[in-house]
Amino acid sequence: MSSVVATHDEHHDHGPAKGILRWVFTTNHKDIGTLYLTAALIMFLVGGAMALVIRAELFAPGMQFVDPLFFNQMTTLHALIMVFGAVMPAFAGLANWMIPIMIGAPDMALPRLNNWSFWLLPFAFALLASTLFMDGGAPAAGWTLYPPLVLQGGAHLPFAIFSIHLLGISSIMAAINIIVTVFNMRAPGMTLMKMPLFVWTWVITAFLLIAVMPVFAGAVTMLLTDKYFGTSFFNAAGGGDPVLYQHLFWFFGHPEVYIMILPSFGVISTVIPTFARKPLFGYSSMVYATASIAFLSFIVWAHHQFTVGMPLAGELYFTYATMLIAVPTGVKVFNWIATMWKGAMTFETPMLFAIAFVVLFTMGGFTGLMMAISPADLQYHDTYFIVAHFHYVLVPGAVFALFAATYYWLPKWTGHMYDERLGKLHFWLSTISVNLLFFPQHFLGLAGMPRRIPDYATQFAEFNAWSSVGAFVFGFSQLIFVYVIIKAIRGGEIATYEVWEGAQKHGLEWTLPSPPPYHTWTTAPEIR
Amino acid sequence: MNKIRRLLAGFGLLLWGEAHADYALNLTPGVTEISRDIYDLHMLIMWICVAIGVVVYSLIIYSVIHHRKSKGVVPAQFHENTKLEILWTVIPFLILLGMAIPATGVMVKAYDTSGADMTVKVTGYQWKWRYEYLDEGIDFFSSLDAKSNEARQLGASIDPASVPNYLLDVDNPLVVPVNKKIRFLFTGADVIHSWWVPALGWKKDTIPGFVTDAWAKIEKPGVYRGQCAELCGRDHAFMPIVVIAKTNEEYKQWVAEQKAKAETVKAEATKTFTMDELMAKGQEVYNSNCAGCHQVNGEGIPGTFPPIKGSPVATGPKDEHLKVVLKGKGDMMPAFEETLNPVELAAVVTYQRNAFGNDKGDMVQPSEIKSQD
Amino acid sequence: MQGNVMATKDAYYLPHKASWPIVGSIGLTTLVVGFANYLNGSSIGGTLMVLGAGILIFMLAGWFGAVINESISGLYNQQVDSSFRMGMIWFITSEVFFFGAFFGALYYARIYAVPWLAGEGSFASGATADLWQGFQAIWPTNGPGHVGGEFEPMEAWGVPALNTLILLTSGGTVTWAHWGLLANNRGQLIKGLIATVALGFLFVILQGFEYHEAYTEMGLTLGSGIYGSTFFMLTGFHGLHVTIGAIILTVVLIRSIRGHFSPEHHFAFEAAAWYWHFVDVVWLGLFVFVYWL
């Protein structure tokens, strides 16, 4: 199949164009991957800086630094930026860089669309950020944007909503591109059940995106018309219901959290076998487990609404359905352990992050399971227990997976080995501080501290102080990560094709030079 | 500076582990049957998770220690084992079943609001609670107590630790009898709030336009504190809940007092007050109802909350001013006609027209409030 | 085009430069910033919206123009064609979910929210009804607050039934045109397309009359409570899609007249036809659940 026709350039040097416009006009999956990854890193720092505002205010009881309304804006923007600006684009970046290489394709299937998927993001975030400077400030109703509260906002509302629309368009186009690439661009012999698990998890994620982003777009559109065009979707006087919004939001929102974790599973399933020097245990059950999780994620959404007064049958149904997710997720965890079992492990930075992922993600999974039990959630709901849960699955979960992926592929991307000593330092500082940051929040929640509050009763002081210290240590440790990346881009020990011992067995990318040429697989590789 | 001192004190706390007297690590068992059931359920699922965790983590630790290359291990190449895989699908499923069964029982019980001895209707407002005793005709508002309110202002120089029950105290607590099945009805006046007293075992959202319910039968007299648990705007952190459970006799006595008080309020509504009386009362009402947005100094927050100081409403015609206060305005300004009684309304409007240098010099009497409708 | 870039059976076409996307982003952003400003009552809103829409149209024309040029100069092989097809299918799927949100709102209101407001069902033993004395769960409704005032619901068996007939027929004509294309019968292709486009615009015009009547005579507006909200949002977004579909078909018609399509190679035609069928199916859902039941 694919040898590639490249046209429209005056000179056929097949290399990147020069200057800044290279990045604006590029259709190359590696360039676009780099753009996504860079943007995501910047957004991570911005969203993290907002988290530090939150943690600074929460360091001690009493109002110290910010107005409560501004605090709520920080909470809202922190979450929106981390979710839509950092984690999702970072995975999109990995997908762009790695999927074509992993399946032996010359590029993404729809390269121009690919460019647009990325180049909507900066505009979307400019819109979102602009709200900070408006009268009345940024949205302050939480990332869930529940009405009627969110409708009380000032001028920012349409900007925030349109920003979400743009983000949605971007994600949907990216998802379409990934699906088409995987189903239409695989090298001959690369059957579906031979694809690396990272590719599998991403296609399944792409299906989730296509199904739920439009629903979110629809829901926020209804917010817009309720506010500006007199509709009554979420207004009881007109026969609507504020809770309807919650159903629509969580129909999106629950799959959304799996959108952030499934590609992480893919990364971990890639990293562990390499460093255990063993094939992944239970490849096909991994694929089926991923698909089951994705399927279940569509039918459990109202576990976020156990306290809204659903009928009893609803409470019970959503309890049972949610609990079921523990089964396929458990399969994954056990498969990872079985992969490590009797392997010959070494502990380079990617492997360290991967192991920490398995341990700490499972912690977050356990608390998730506890919250799925609806009567218990009547207590847990909207407390710091939940904040602890989702940060465990998101920070030492999704974000650690991203760290693992970055360290794993950085030598491939840049052609230079990263500084292993600094990488390990980053790992240990992050892992210790992230637990200091989020573990005490379990206690806070159980002891009765609600979430989304800028000030609290004095009995919560101690754990909050610990948590804030953890946050600052964790935050500043990330500067090491940034430094390691820059250092590796700038130079360092030359990376071989294989980079990691025996990696050739674990993916096509390791049969290419580091860094790979601008265009790879212009003729399809041979698949064993 | 006080702020710095407080921060340092926080660090001190960390360094010397000088713990606060009453911090807790775990869920409260509470004082109702449901709250105890939930506590037991919580402990059950937590210990199950801990047990699974021990197994999972032991396997990982064992593997990390023994299956490393530096020990000269030759990697095995197995990559599947159907029996094992079925096992670790089925066993978790059975464990889940073991959790789901007791959970169902508790949930069914928690939802059974039938056969209640009394009903209290709870309405969430930005940012206070309204309690209506449907059988007694008692009806009042409950908001953050003045001391906490003062200490929680940005830049206040009051150490929260010096305020008893900081952020967990209210002006008018909810008083209920013990050993009676109380049915609570919930609704929201403006946005969604959530009424949560951990000792009762649950929280329930207050959805504007809809009524939801829950119940509690408190077993022990005492003071139980909680907070609003659903983000409801700027002062979400500052609308606590206090429930005082009394013996039946004490409760009856309290009910009688409340009824007497209601009579006095009614009587006052026809009285004529002096300027000083209105201003004094007005300041009190203003600080607990208006200052959250318009600020204690009446200057508002530019771009978000308009000032009272020099505002065209507060210095304009009396009728217009009254209308804004009674009926509310736009999305943000709530209507106060239900939340304040005529005396309070008259006082606060008078205060707004004469404080902050507005100096209009006119007065509003409670009798004028009625003629507004 | 360069001579050395003819597509071969096994060559995947990769464009090397994409300048339209950034134009699209700028256009879209200008449009929404304009709209947001308009909603906030700022005077520059309208101007920005027109400007943004202009840029967007310019981008669409330019981008599709480029793709069409590449297509007719033979740069696309079968595999590229498949990519386009799959892309279109999944795009339409995402649109289905977009409509799903609004259908979901409709079902939720009818099955759940409105009966609850009237105190039916087991929700808190009907206590909600105390808030809304005398409200009864009858559909259509503008809610217990009679939001938007008196209105008359839209009758199914007038214009909507006619419109159903029109859209179903247009689904037939576009298929007939497709048969013509497959049989290399240009006359049939063009006639079929002309009929489809005409029916499509006729639908939109009738819908316009219906809206006009709703607003001027029936008191039925976007503000007529939940009925008005769901009615106008569903039919409105559908109408928008019909309009877009009809415009796409117009472009396809022009390209057909210019002879761009061959029996083997006509992705654009098929994409437009799929889109049209999708719009058709959505209408059937609307007719049944919004107008009829």
Ligand code: HEA
């Ligand atoms: C990556 C993100 C992510 C992931 C993966 C998860 C995973 C899970 N989540 Fe979480 N969740 C969030 C992100 C995530 N969540 C966020 C962001 C929120 C809050 C949103 C907001 O309100 O702002 C939230 C909130 C949330 C709630 C709502 C709480 C409330 O508001 O009251 C619930 C309730 O059921 C829940 C449950 C679960 C469950 C059951 C899982 C399961 O998938 C976990 C499964 C994993 C395991 C169980 C561990 C491994 C399994 C084994 C080792 C097998 C054996 C185990 C057993 C048999 C127990 N989550």
Ligand code: HEA
């Ligand atoms: C992927 C998602 C994600 C990630 C990665 C994080 C990461 C972090 N989160 Fe957050 N968080 C959410 C998703 C996420 N969070 C969500 C969904 C909510 C719910 C919101 C809601 O209630 O609506 C939430 C809410 C939330 C709260 C509760 C707020 C409240 O209820 O009021 C807190 C409080 O501690 C918190 C803290 C943190 C911290 C300390 C980190 C840290 O991990 C961050 C670490 C990173 C840094 C600190 C950056 C380091 C950079 C610098 C130090 C330099 C700065 C320099 C420049 C800007 C150039 N988060």
Ligand code: CUA
């Ligand atoms: Cu009321 Cu939060």
Ligand SMILES: [Cu+2]
């Ligand atoms: Cu969820």
